[in-house]
Amino acid sequence: EPLRRYIERFNKEAVQVNTTDGMKKYLLERGLRPRSDFAKVVGIEKPRSLDELLSKAQSYIQYEEREVADAIRHYRPEDNPPPRESNLPPRESSHNEGDMKRNDRS
Numbered sequence: 001e002p003l004r005r006y007i008e009r010f011n012k013e014a015v016q017v018n019t020t021d022g023m024k025k026y027l028l029e030r031g032l033r034p035r036s037d038f039a040k041v042v043g044i045e046k047p048r049s050l051d052e053l054l055s056k057a058q059s060y061i062q063y064e065e066r067e068v069a070d071a072i073r074h075y076r077p078e079d080n081p082p083p084r085e086s087n088l089p090p091r092e093s094s095h096n097e098g099d100m101k102r103n104d105r106s
Contacts, residue, residue: 003038004061006031007054021050028053 001009010031014024025047032039038060047053 001033003036003057003064007057007061011054025050025053 007028010028014028017024028050029039029042032042038057041060042053042056045056047056
C-alpha cells in the first residue's frame with residue numbers, strides 16, 4: 001500500500017482511539033512496510049513526536065509524488081522498445097493449425 005494511503009487510513013483510525021500520541025507514533029512506525037525507504041529514514045532519524053513523524057511522512061510523500069511526476073513527464077516510449085520476436089517464447093502450435101495448413105495445400 002502506498003505511504004499516502006497508509007497515513008490517511010492511519011489518521012482516520014487514530015482519531016477514534018483514545019490513547020497517547022506516543023502510542024500512536026509507535027503504532028504508526030510499527031505499521032510501516034519493513035525495509036521500505038521511509039522506514040529506513042524513520043529508523044535513522046527518529047522523530048521525537050507524532051506530529052514530527054507525520055510531517056516527515058508528508059515530506060516523503062511529496063518527494064515520491066514529484067519523482068513519479070518527473071518520470072512520467074520525461075518518459076519516452078523509445079527508451080523501452082517492445083521485445084523483439086527473438087526474445088519471445090516459441091509459439092506452441094496446435095494440431096488444428098497443422099490440419100488447416102494441409103487443407104490449404106489441397
